[in-house]
Amino acid sequence: MKTYYGKSxxxxxxxxxxxxxxxxxxxxxxxxxxxxENEKKRYYAAVEQATKELxxxxxxxxxxxxxxxxxxxxxxxxxxxxDDYKESVENIVDSQQVNAEYAVATTGDNFSQMFAAMDDxxxxxxxxxVKDISERLLNILSGxxxxxMDTDEPVIVLADDLAPSETVQMNKELVLSFVxxxxxxxxxxxxxxxxxxxxxxxxxxxxxxxTVNGKLAIVDGSKGVIYVEPDESTLSEMQxxxxxxxxxxxxxxxxxxxxxxxxxxxxxxxxxxxxxxxDLATVIQNDAGGIGLFRSEFLYLEKDNYPTExxxxxxxxxxxxxxxxxxxxxxxxxxxxxxQCDYFExxxxxxxxxxxxxIRICLDRPEVFKTQLRALFRASAYGNLAIMYPMITSVxxxxxxxxxxxxxxxxLTEQNIAFGNPSQGIMIETPAAVxxxxxxxxxxxxxxIGTNDLxxxxxxxxxxxxxxxxxxxxxHPAILAMIRMVIENAHKEGIWAGICGELGADMDLTQDFLAxxxxxxxxSPGRILPIRKIILETNVAVLKK
Amino acid sequence: MKEFTxxxxxxxxxxxxxxxxxxxxxxxxxCKVTLxxxxxxxxxxxxxxxxxxxxxxxxxxxMSFDGExxxxxxxxxxxxxxxxx
Numbered sequence: 001m002k003t004y005y006g007k008s009x010x011x012x013x014x015x016x017x018x019x020x021x022x023x024x025x026x027x028x029x030x031x032x033x034x035x036x037e038n039e040k041k042r043y044y045a046a047v048e049q050a051t052k053e054l055x056x057x058x059x060x061x062x063x064x065x066x067x068x069x070x071x072x073x074x075x076x077x078x079x080x081x082x083d084d085y086k087e088s089v090e091n092i093v094d095s096q097q098v099n100a101e102y103a104v105a106t107t108g109d110n111f112s113q114m115f116a117a118m119d120d121x122x123x124x125x126x127x128x129x130v131k132d133i134s135e136r137l138l139n140i141l142s143g144x145x146x147x148x149m150d151t152d153e154p155v156i157v158l159a160d161d162l163a164p165s166e167t168v169q170m171n172k173e174l175v176l177s178f179v180x181x182x183x184x185x186x187x188x189x190x191x192x193x194x195x196x197x198x199x200x201x202x203x204x205x206x207x208x209x210x211t212v213n214g215k216l217a218i219v220d221g222s223k224g225v226i227y228v229e230p231d232e233s234t235l236s237e238m239q240x241x242x243x244x245x246x247x248x249x250x251x252x253x254x255x256x257x258x259x260x261x262x263x264x265x266x267x268x269x270x271x272x273x274x275x276x277x278x279d280l281a282t283v284i285q286n287d288a289g290g291i292g293l294f295r296s297e298f299l300y301l302e303k304d305n306y307p308t309e310x311x312x313x314x315x316x317x318x319x320x321x322x323x324x325x326x327x328x329x330x331x332x333x334x335x336x337x338x339x340q341c342d343y344f345e346x347x348x349x350x351x352x353x354x355x356x357x358x359i360r361i362c363l364d365r366p367e368v369f370k371t372q373l374r375a376l377f378r379a380s381a382y383g384n385l386a387i388m389y390p391m392i393t394s395v396x397x398x399x400x401x402x403x404x405x406x407x408x409x410x411x412l413t414e415q416n417i418a419f420g421n422p423s424q425g426i427m428i429e430t431p432a433a434v435x436x437x438x439x440x441x442x443x444x445x446x447x448x449i450g451t452n453d454l455x456x457x458x459x460x461x462x463x464x465x466x467x468x469x470x471x472x473x474x475x476h477p478a479i480l481a482m483i484r485m486v487i488e489n490a491h492k493e494g495i496w497a498g499i500c501g502e503l504g505a506d507m508d509l510t511q512d513f514l515a516x517x518x519x520x521x522x523x524s525p526g527r528i529l530p531i532r533k534i535i536l537e538t539n540v541a542v543l544k545k
Numbered sequence: 546m547k548e549f550t551x552x553x554x555x556x557x558x559x560x561x562x563x564x565x566x567x568x569x570x571x572x573x574x575x576c577k578v579t580l581x582x583x584x585x586x587x588x589x590x591x592x593x594x595x596x597x598x599x600x601x602x603x604x605x606x607x608m609s610f611d612g613e614x615x616x617x618x619x620x621x622x623x624x625x626x627x628x629x630x
Contacts, residue, residue, distance in 0.1 A: 075561045078568055078592045085593060111593060120599045122560055129561070 001231045002211075006179065006204030008224040009190040013242035014177035014199050015235075018228070019151050020213045021159035021166070028105040028138065030098055039093045043100040046140040047086075051077050053136065054165075061168050069191050072129070072164050079133050085111060101141050108134025132163045156217055156226075160208060162189045172196060177219040179204050179226055197249075201226060248529075255529045255536075256287045262514060263539040269520035270528055270535070271327070273500055277315055280322050282525040287532075290327035292448065292522020293388070293500040294319060296372065297334055300341050306368065312375035320383025329386040329448070329522075331427070332372055334358045338464075353456065358391035363400055373408045380420030387424045388448055393432040398443045427500070429453040434482045441493035448522065449486055451501025455479055474503065484516045491517065498522060510534045515543040547619045548609035555630045558601035561592075563629055568592050570625050576612025578622065589622075 033039055054077045061070035079085065085107060092103035108130060115127040154176045159166075161182040167189050176198065178189050183202040193200030199221030206212060206226060218227045218238045227234055260270045271292030272283045283291060299307045299315060319328050335341050336357020349355040362369035376387050389401055405424070412419045428434055429450030437447065452463070458478055461468050483499065490497035498520025503509060505523035510531055513521065523531060555563065571578040571589035578589035582604055587594035589608075600606060608626070610618045 071562050071565070075565045075592070078565050082591050082593050083588075084591050114593075114597060118597075118599050120601070122557070123596065123599045126561060126596065 001234060002228045004204055004206040004226050004228070006201030006224055006226065008221045009200045009202060010193045010198060011221040012197070012199035013221070013238055013245055014156055014219040015238060015242060016154055016156050016176045016217070018158050018212050018215055018217050019155035020208055021157055021162065028101045030102040032097055033099055036093050036097055039100040040090055042141060043089055043093070043104065046100070046137050047080055049140050050080055050133070050136045054080070057165060057168050064168065065191050076129060076133050079130065101138055104134055104137045104141065128163060132165055136165070156219055158206065158208065158212065167192050179206065179219060181206065181208065251529050251533065255532050258532065258536065260289065260532050260535045262535055263537070264541045266514070266540050268514070268518065268535055269498065270532055271520060271522040272525045272528060273522050274525070277319060279525065280319065286525040286528040288525060288528050291319070291323065292329050292498060292520060294328060294330045295334065296330055296332060297339055300333060300335060301339065305343050306371070309371050309375045312372060313378050316375055316379030316385065317382045320379055320385050323383060325384055327384045327386060329388050329425070330376060331388045331390055332359070332369070333362060334390045336361060353462070359389050359397060360391065363397065366404055369404060370408055373405060374412065376422065377408060377412060377419040378417060380422040381418050385420065385422045387422050388427060390427045390450070391429065392426045392440065393430045395436065395439050395443065398426065398440060428486050431458050431482070434486055437486045438489040438492060441490050441495050444495065446495050447486055447490050447497040449483055449497065449499045449501060451479065451499060451503035454482065454501065458482065474506070475509065480512065483513070487516050487518060496520060505531065507531060507534060511538050511543055514538050514540050546609060546611040547615050548607055549619070549623055550605060550607050551626050552605050553600055553602055553630050556602050558604065559595060559630060561596060564592055564595040566629065567595060567625070570622055574614050574618040576610050576615045576618050578618060579609045581607040581609070
């Protein structure tokens with residue numbers, strides 16, 4: 001078994017034989033001709049034919065990858081009709097008295113070299129487009145079609161790189177995966193792989209020779225790996241993984257677009273947890289009703305200085321707009337404990353989990369907190385944003401937050417800067433917050449239970465300490481009793497309660513949570529549809545009996 | 546002859562797609578339409594000529610129109626550029 005690595009553009013497993021895509025470049029001979037008029041006529045006819053072919057490819061690509069990505073074939077048509085290109089071909093035929101093939105090949109080389117020599121990466125990439133149209137003309141002139149893929153069974157297509165016209169012309173039913181040595185994440189191949197939902201790797205360190213051609217291989221898009229001639233254990237492991245994926249896909253198809261309503265009519269908000277703006281695509285793919293926990297830490301952890309108000313605003317605005325009216329709950333800064341950021345200069349602590357972290361830092365350093373709040377309030381004018389404050393233990397903390405929020409709103413108003421009116425809630429992740437939850441409920445719009453910290457604080461167990469595994473019980477009755485209490489107290493004060501910790505995605509407990517009256521579950525995107533399935537099959541009234 | 550100066554605001558500059566659109570618009574007119582950047586000029590009816598100038602965001606370009614329907618071309622192309630580039 002040989003293993004090669006590339007950059008994944010779409011997750012998934014593909015198992016099949018490798019077929020190396022043959023470019024089929026034309027060998028062009030320089031032939032002296034007497035009748036140059038005839039050569040030019042052949043060239044004009046080839047241009048006409050190529051334009052027709054490109055129009056057909058454009059129509060096909062619009063259906064496959066959308067209008068914006070199909071536009072490349074319109075550009076190709078314009079390049080074909082370009083007067084400079086045409087004059088160059090005519091000139092070579094006339095002055096050197098040679099065949100049309102030679103004139104086209106020479107012109108194509110000259111023009112693509114012009115692009116290749118430019119000091120702009122995008123324009124350098126266009127050299128491939130010029131080559132592509134010239135090859136098309138040469139194929140028509142010589143009457144030979146490209147060889148392409150020589151296969152009648154579905155294969156993993158391996159190539160140095162693939163031109164848009166090559167991928168569009170492929171019979172998609174024969175493509176299990178694309179693997180290329182070159183190419184970029186935004187290339188046509190990558191876009192096509194995503195729209196076809198098939199795994200694909202680019203920038204792969206694989207040789208294009210007989211050591212791999214025709215051999216059985218496995219592409220694992222989630223890891224960015226291709227195994228050639230896999231051993232038996234890898235093969236069976238991957239077949240199992242593929243089976244699970246296919247089941248998941250099938251589930252997705254049947255459950256997408258359905259509301260999360262129990263058999264007796266209770267609707268649950270089923271939201272996604274994400275930690276980076278890059279995860280937005282998976283939220284939409286899995287049909288989440290909103291984002292229940294958007295961890296804002298990445299904005300701070302990815303930088304070596306405080307992110308500015310504008311930087312934060314632009315990220316929050318993008319999320320709000322992308323989710324188009326669906327609720328997006330952004331949790332304010334939660335660093336400290338295991339998430340450290342050098343420029344905060346937090347200092348060493350003996351017991352960081354119980355130390356200077358999250359809202360405690362924000363209340364202690366209001367200038368940092370205010371920057372984030374200003375960005376959040378401004379962004380909330382662009383969508384359905386909500387703000388959630390972590391690590392609350394006392395009512396005074398919430399009151400203090402509200403004072404700071406009022407200052408922020410006042411400042412924005414005075415500066416004539418538009419802002420929205422986001423709902424504001426807190427995380428319930430300390431035993432203290434659970435016990436006083438009815439008092440806290442009077443102050444906020446919603447609760448979200450953070451079960452990871454709540455469990456650690458309630459059971460007095462550090463989850464990183466493997467010596468304590470025997471004592472750790474994720475389903476401890478104390479935790480379940482606390483969750484029930486929080487939900488009841490929230491409902492008494494007329495607000496909603498959800499769970500955004502890991503326990504919320506524990507499918508053994510979904511029905512228990514429904515029986516307790518949970519209003520929202522926020523889980524990792526991949527869990528949305530499996531949990532939707534449980535909700536659709538549950539009758540809360542029967543469970544309660 | 547008429548001309549105007551324009552600063553490109555499209556973050557990607559005049560890449561292939563807008564270059565193609567500009568060519569399409571320019572071809573509607575019989576007058577000569579020229580784009581000049583840093584002393585180098587390109588014929589707006591030729592896609593390679595335009596792309597060859599590699600016009601980027603923030604670049605200042607001079608558009609000139611010379612011929613019978615130059616007024617109409619001026620109107621239409623200045624509107625096109627404000628909207629798309």
